[in-house]
Amino acid sequence: MTAQPQFITDASLAGLAKWLRLLGYDTVVYSGQAGRPMMRQAQDQKRILLTRRTDMLERQFSGDIFLLPAASTSRQLSFVIRKLTLKIDNENMYRICLxxxxxxxxxxxxxxxxxxxxxxxxxxxxxxxxxxxxxxxxPGTHIRNALQFLKDNDITISVHDHTQ
Ligand SMILES: [Zn+2]
Structure with missing residues (x-):
């Protein structure tokens, strides 16, 4: 079993970070200015760096970094899920505090x-x-709303039924 990817995002991507947490991915929102210390933290903690700052790509960095489009949270979420082929599973939802x-x-x-x-x-x-x-x-309305949101945005998830 491979470890789940972990993320670190710009402060401007806090909405996206919340969604990644909801889907079960450990995601730190970096509160300071995106820059060298943020990259160091990403490297030390082996986190994938998600940023809106094009200048971050010009810096030397040995980890994984993705430049996110200026778009709605749902589009950014789709972007990350597709880029990293993340497997979305409702069993993993609500494992991390939002x-x-x-x-x-x-x-x-x-x-x-x-x-x-x-x-x-x-x-x-x-x-x-x-x-x-x-x-x-x-569980309840939060999960139902989340599942609906994913469906509305064509994000495929594996759903396990707990009702039996
Ligand atoms: Zn908490």
Whole structure:
């Protein structure tokens, strides 16, 4: 099994980064100016560098770097998925916190009772929690909206049915 690619993006690509996280890809948004230190971090952490800055391509860099088009987040996402032939699988969705990029861990229903709205608690059995920022995720409208968005943008995904 090959390791999942990991990414680092410009601050201007935060929308794209959120989507990559949602699809299960560890993605750091570099908060400073894109430049030498960002490239060093990409190299040290073996992250694929995604940038909107053409001048980044002129610098010496031994890792993988992709210049993203000025386009909507959905087009940028399609671009990355096609360029890197990423496999999109709904089993991998919501493994990474959208807010802080930490790994999510399954949480027991009883443990989140006081932390989620009552109608959510009533309707869902499976939860994931971010150990770093405490955010709790559950399937439902978020996932459905995400799947619809991917479908609308002709992004093919493998879907596993958990309803049986
Ligand atoms: Zn988090």
């Amino acid at each position: 807010i802080c990029n930490s790994r999510l861990h399954p949480a027991m229903r009883g443990d989140v009772q006081d932390l989620v709205p009552p109608f959510v608690y009533e309707n869902y059995d499976r939860y994931n929690r971010c150990e770093s920022c405490g955010k709790i995720y559950w």
